[in-house]
Amino acid sequence: MRVGQLVGKFSPNFDDAHVHSFKTAVDPHSEIYSSEIPPSLAFDTLHAVKEFIELPQGTVHSKEATQFHGIAEPHLSTTVEIFVADKSVRKGKQNFTLEYRAFSGEAHVLTAYKSFVIPGVSTEAEKNPIAFDFGLFGNKLDATHTYALNDTKFQVTQELLDSFGEVTATDGPIHSDPEIATPQFGGTILQGMYLFELTSQRMSCLSSTERWLQSGKIAAKFVGSSITGETVSIATAMRNIDEDSQRIHCSFEARTDSGRTVFVAEAEGPLDSKLILEKAK
Template identity: 55%
Template sequence: MSSKVQLSWDSMVTGETLGVFRSTFDAEHTREFAHIVDPQQQVYTDGTAPSLAYDTLHAVKDFIELPQGTVHSKESVEFHAPALVDQPATVLVLVADKSVRRGRKNFTLECRVFTGSHHVISAFKSFVVPGKTEEPDSSTSRSFDFGLFTAGTNPGQAGPKRQVETVEFVVVQSLLDEFGRVTATDGPIHTDSRIATEQFGGTILQGMYLFELASQTMTRFSSPSQWLSSGKLAAKIVGSSITGETVTIIPTAHRVTNGDTVHVHCSFEARTSSGSTVFVAEAVGPLTAKKYLKELAS
């Protein structure tokens, strides 16, 4: 379903409910997404569908005008329940915030994803609009990271930091094309080498692909179904990686908290072979896997 009129930054109102996006996503869509992000079938092995297959830009583009050059700068997701792939998917879209910072227009949308009546995901997507504005900077700056980037101040077992297995891959155009097609992140900077090379030196990797790989790492501390029932992940996209570069995602487990369920707190950094950091993230999720429970919670 498409909106007749897409809102621009100027016409957004903070707190406004934009409407419900009714997607055509089905079991085939989630299988295709899983094949792209987990081609060796090493992660989603318990029948759980990858929930981020529903957290795409399709709903955003249905309501919001995204001028060429709009940057997806931050993403935060709280998982509530595994997706029910045999149920229709809907996304409630709200304007969480709009602001001016350092002469740039920013906005954040809240997307509440449902499969059937099940609330699957609460996602906050932040964007920076291209160009400069003479409007004064906003007086307040709201955070939508679930407190994860300041979680180091919370009580918990702060043992020695332990680096978890890194993830490494080469950015290739076929990946950008396939991932862009299923997530609506198929803009020219990701798919048109002529346009992207002029600005970045090559087509650039979608930040949400790195977000998905960080989410996959968190499943290994428990299971896909447990992580996608209660995990939280917040990320900042701080740079770009282009075709031909090798990207390494470095996860670090830095804290364990005990309660009814043991949780592990992790940080992530994605670096390119050229030495640039392009992505940083913080996450918290259940810790039940025997391998990590013995190593981290002791």
């Protein structure tokens, strides 16, 4: 792979059946997605990567960043173009980032960056990876004006891992096979992209799902893992509320019930200012 290379063009299965399966896995009570607004992150799965690249066993999905440009339509033809955005070596580990450009018909509806760490030790010269985070982690936040929202809590179950893994192509043994995962990790591991999806849902609630999927952006780092049987809490802090532009910057941190941080994210999106007081209670 070389930086800038077009890896391939993938036609994802984004029909009504696939959208329904994704919704069932991430929004079982239809609290976020309506029949008119499908979940755009159903585009952003590993299906496209696995179509063109063989990821070695033990490859770690370390970071994810997504910017939404518009609503995807299941009845239109869909295409995901994949490019090599970066290759690097850090602390003896090979890193690479892929850029996704997702199209619904001719409309560009989503741009995503997926970063991976390859197992093993590299002898190549050290080179720090580029930060594909839309500047969100570099945004200086105003800690004096922070509103904490109620935590999002859920329990990690094998049923959850299986349903999400099947629809997103993240159903490898560490997520689906307790006999393989338990000796090494203590249980099967929750997919990081499930936390990413819940964070996206939380941002949509600050205005509307439609507005969020037209202009929101989020960047996340997967810094740990949670396993079956654990309860995970996602804390949300609203900061840098811009009343003039009706935009907001939020920070997220997911922790297990044992206190381990497994996920951190920054997001910026549209804001309905009337919701500030209600959501901050």
